[in-house]
Amino acid sequence: xxxxxxxxxxxxxxxxxxxxxxxxxxxxxxxxxxxxxxxxxxxxxxxxxxxxxxxxxxxxxxxxxxxxxxxxxxxxxxxxxxxxxxxxxxxxxxxxxxxxxxxxxxxxxxxxxxxxxxxxxxxxxxxxxxxxxxxxxxxxxxxxxxxxxxxxxxxxxxxxxxxxxxxxxxxxxxxxxxxxxxxxxxxxxxxxxxxxxxxxxxxxxxxxxxxxxxxxxxxxxxxx
Numbered sequence: 626x627x628x629x630x631x632x633x634x635x636x637x638x639x640x641x642x643x644x645x646x647x648x649x650x651x652x653x654x655x656x657x658x659x660x661x662x663x664x665x666x667x668x669x670x671x672x673x674x675x676x677x678x679x680x681x682x683x684x685x686x687x688x689x690x691x692x693x694x695x696x697x698x699x700x701x702x703x704x705x706x707x708x709x710x711x712x713x714x715x716x717x718x719x720x721x722x723x724x725x726x727x728x729x730x731x732x733x734x735x736x737x738x739x740x741x742x743x744x745x746x747x748x749x750x751x752x753x754x755x756x757x758x759x760x761x762x763x764x765x766x767x768x769x770x771x772x773x774x775x776x777x778x779x780x781x782x783x784x785x786x787x788x789x790x791x792x793x794x795x796x797x798x799x800x801x802x803x804x805x806x807x808x809x810x811x812x813x814x815x816x817x818x819x820x821x822x823x824x825x826x827x828x829x830x831x832x833x834x835x836x837x838x839x840x841x842x843x844x845x846x847x848x849x
Contacts, residue, residue: 627656627686628811631791634804636666636696641674647808648681654811656684658708659700660787664798666696668718668728672735675703679742688780689713690788691796694761698754699732702739702746707770710780710788715765717758729755745776 630647634640657678678685678700687693687704694716701707701715719729736751750773771777780788788794799805 627658628652628654628682629787629809630657630659631805631807631809632659633662633796633799634666634806635800636663636671636674638667638670640804640806641670641677643804643806644674644808645677647806648677651808651810652681655682656686657682658686658688658784660688660690660791661693661697661700662691662796662798663697664692664694665800668696668699668732668735671696671699672739675700675739675742679703685743688784688787689715690780690791690794692716692798694718699735699739701774702736703742704745704774704776705743706776706778707745707774708778708780708784709767709770710785713767713780715770717754717761717763717765719755720758720761721756745774747773747775750774 628651630644632640632644659678684705685703686706686708687701688708688710690710691712692714693701694714695718698715698718707715718732719725721729732755733751736746736754740746753773765773767777767779785794788796
């Protein structure tokens with residue numbers, strides 16, 4: 626059993642703060658599977674988020690049901706395993722443009738620093754992700770990802786059931802000020818956290834989990 630996190634949001638200082646609250650109050654396993662969906666965000670925040678996850682977990686598994694690009698790619702640098710569903714997709718973080726030379730140098734540094742937590746990159750993978758693709762919109766699917774990472778696999782049946790439980794499996798990246806972050810710790814008494822802009826009412830409510838009914842604490846609902 627592992628803790629589970631569903632993270633669908635641009636990566637920002639606010640989402641990092643929320644995730645830290647959840648982790649500090651409820652981590653109950655050495656392993657985590659994070660379903661990661663993100664196309665926007667701040668690279669500095671993503672670097673901090675990656676280190677935060679590694680502070681709390683010895684093994685990090687990233688599940689990809691949809692698109693994870695831009696700042697979210699820094700989280701893949703600390704993953705021991707990347708699991709792709711049918712529409713799972715990564716993307717390069719930059720291009721070889723001289724205009725982006727400073728950004729590229731920063732990203733190469735961040736990727737290299739994060740490798741102290743997981744050695745999942747193949748040789749020259751960092752260079753390819755930063756400058757080796759013609760566009761940041763390039764789709765890195767399961768087959769292409771195997772050229773860049775060691776720990777690559779397909780989503781399991783349990784993964785697919787989890788994906789189907791969210792928006793009937795049609796998961797698209799949230800943009801702008803929207804966010805949906807859900808934290809489901811392994812332990813039956815640990816506190817579940819929810820942060821969302823989906824319009825649900827705040828407070829406490831009951832959800833069914835693998836360990837039976839659990840009380841969910843709504844940390845924040847809606848836009849500030």
